Amino acid sequence: MQHHKLLFIGPVGAGKTSAIRSLSEHDQNIETEATASDLTGLRKATTTVAMDYACMNLSADESILLYGTPGQSRFRFMWDLLANNLAADCAGIIFLVDNTRNYPMQDLKYYAAEFAELIARKPVIVGVTRSDLRAEPGLEEYQATLETLGIDATVEFIDARKGSSVLPLVQRMLADKMSFDGWSQLLEDATIRDENRVLEETDVQPEEPHYEVDTYQGAEIVVKDSIVDDVMNFQGVRGAALTDSMGEVITSSIESSEMNDFVGFVSGVITVFEEASDLGQVRSVSLKSSTEDNVSVFFKGDQTLGVQTSNRVSIRTLKQQVDDLLQWG
Ligand SMILES: Nc1nc2c(ncn2[C@@H]2O[C@H](COP(=O)(O)OP(=O)(O)OP(=O)(O)O)[C@@H](O)[C@H]2O)c(=O)[nH]1
Ligand SMILES: [Mg+2]
Numbered sequence: 001m002q003h004h005k006l007l008f009i010g011p012v013g014a015g016k017t018s019a020i021r022s023l024s025e026h027d028q029n030i031e032t033e034a035t036a037s038d039l040t041g042l043r044k045a046t047t048t049v050a051m052d053y054a055c056m057n058l059s060a061d062e063s064i065l066l067y068g069t070p071g072q073s074r075f076r077f078m079w080d081l082l083a084n085n086l087a088a089d090c091a092g093i094i095f096l097v098d099n100t101r102n103y104p105m106q107d108l109k110y111y112a113a114e115f116a117e118l119i120a121r122k123p124v125i126v127g128v129t130r131s132d133l134r135a136e137p138g139l140e141e142y143q144a145t146l147e148t149l150g151i152d153a154t155v156e157f158i159d160a161r162k163g164s165s166v167l168p169l170v171q172r173m174l175a176d177k178m179s180f181d182g183w184s185q186l187l188e189d190a191t192i193r194d195e196n197r198v199l200e201e202t203d204v205q206p207e208e209p210h211y212e213v214d215t216y217q218g219a220e221i222v223v224k225d226s227i228v229d230d231v232m233n234f235q236g237v238r239g240a241a242l243t244d245s246m247g248e249v250i251t252s253s254i255e256s257s258e259m260n261d262f263v264g265f266v267s268g269v270i271t272v273f274e275e276a277s278d279l280g281q282v283r284s285v286s287l288k289s290s291t292e293d294n295v296s297v298f299f300k301g302d303q304t305l306g307v308q309t310s311n312r313v314s315i316r317t318l319k320q321q322v323d324d325l326l327q328w329g
Pocket of ligand 1: 010017069160
């Protein structure tokens with residue numbers, strides 16, 4: 001029996017689980033979905049915590065194994081396991097990107113960097129989902145970003161909920177590596193499954209979480225001022241300050257002017273840190289105090305977010321919460 005593996009990667013909610021589900025008989029899949037209790041929950045009810053797996057048995061001697069990564073970076077230990085172990089010998093990567101996220105080009109760059117080693121060795125096809133909800137950015141912008149990343153991949157709009165939309169990507173990736181030639185029958189079957197699913201879904205209306213789709217702001221990241229209010233809602237946060245590239249405070253809920261100045265100062269010296277330490281791009285700096293509050297400073301594009309917390313709050317938890325906020329903009 002010859003197994004051909006494909007790995008689905010991409011950000012939260014891009015449709016990796018949906019795509020794998022759409023290609024297979026659902027009851028035979030392995031999914032590790034958990035209720036999304038964090039910000040992801042605004043966009044969809046569940047998120048993958050470990051991996052997706054499904055097998056397409058095509059003939060007595062050929063099958064396709066589909067592996068999906070979790071999108072959330074807190075589960076990145078699984079990225080490593082999938083990329084270097086379970087799917088290290090995959091025939092190709094299907095890279096899904098959600099067109100309605102705030103910074104899809106940033107998503108592309110982020111996951112391209114995280115899976116750089118595998119991407120360098122394998123063919124990649126990029127599928128952009130949810131373009132029915134927002135048409136911008138267009139395919140040319142993805143193509144241009146891929147070029148700057150040095151990735152030679154085709155990009156197309158797909159609907160990850162529909163097997164008939166996902167299957168052509170699989171076919172393109174694998175057809176010339178396989179002796180299987182029943183692709184048109186597979187496509188017909190997938191189309192019928194899609195239609196049946198639409199009928200089932202109109203029978204039972206699932207409670208979809210709702211969120212507004214903003215208009216596309218372009219590739220440049222701008223953290224919204226409201227992030228300061230959002231951070232203030234986290235447990236143990238005493239204050240937060242957002243500064244610009246010059247270290248000037250844009251907005252702050254921290255009263256102490258020394259602390260505000262300090263956040264601005266860190267944003268100014270971080271490039272020096274980066275060069276002197278040879279650590280590459282620094283994402284955050286945390287100062288832990290044994291008696292007083294802790295201060296964590298996060299860098300995103302040209303802006304810097306400083307957060308003052310009670311020293312009872314774990315810096316790791318705070319980082320995760322802020323990472324989520326910054327990713328969703
Ligand atoms: N409107 C629309 N919805 C889509 C499209 N593609 C996928 N979806 C929906 O988007 C959501 C994608 O969710 P998942 O498949 O769980 O995404 P995922 O990439 O596995 O996410 P994580 O496991 O959290 O990383 C589902 O609610 C799909 O129904 C599309 O093209 N258009
Ligand atoms: Mg998933």
